[in-house]
Amino acid sequence: MQLNTTIxxxxxxKVLIIDDEAANVALLTRLLQREGFQRLSSTFDPRSGLDMFRDIKPDIVLLDLMMPHIDGFQLLEAFSRLVGPHNFVPIVVLTADTSITTRRRALSLGAKDFLVKPLDAVETVLRIVNLLETRFLFLELQRLTGDIVDGGVR
Known part of the structure; x- marks a missing residue:
């Protein structure tokens, strides 16, 4: 078996940003584009988040928690069901609420990390890249063992 070293x-x-605040989406988009990210998708309307997740099959999701109509917790739960227990698609929660209750609830629903608002640019990029490195290593392991499921999303 040969390792895929072309990543x-x-x-x-593929990055999916879901945040109802246009300024937050613009900030994350500029920040990631500056770092060379090219496959960015975003929405201000959390009601379209689930369909976008299914269509895009993102490698990482940056998800606000407090949004109208459908909050981040509901989306976390839905994403976790789609990903399933044998795949790894990191979801990073964006929040100003650092209470223990919020952190525990988000982690129990499948969040893999947190970014606290206001965002620190360097920390944001480092956390995203670290999680994406893990994601791509996971996909490579699946490829090598012949156990890949549609990019990690059902």
């Missing part, structure tokens, strides 16, 4: 994280990673 270039910023160029290859």
């Amino acid at each position: 270039e994280i910023p160029a290859d990673a």
Whole structure:
């Protein structure tokens, strides 16, 4: 078996940003584009988040928690069901609420990390790249063992 060494994280990673605040989406988009990310998708309307997740099959999701209509917790739960227990699609929660209750609830629903608002640019990029590296290593392991399921999303 041969390792796939052609992955270039910023160029290859599909990033989905879901936040009802246009300023937050613009900030994350600019920040990631500056770092070479090219496959960015976003929405201000959380009601379209689930369909976008299914269509895009993102490698990482940046998800606000407090949104109208459908909150981040509901989307976390839905994403976790789609991903299933044998796949890994990191979801990073974006929140100003750092209470223990919020952190525990988000983690129990499948969040893999948190970014606290206001966002620190360097920390944001480092956390995203670290999780994407893990995602791509997971996909490579699946490829090598012949156990891949549609990019990690059912």
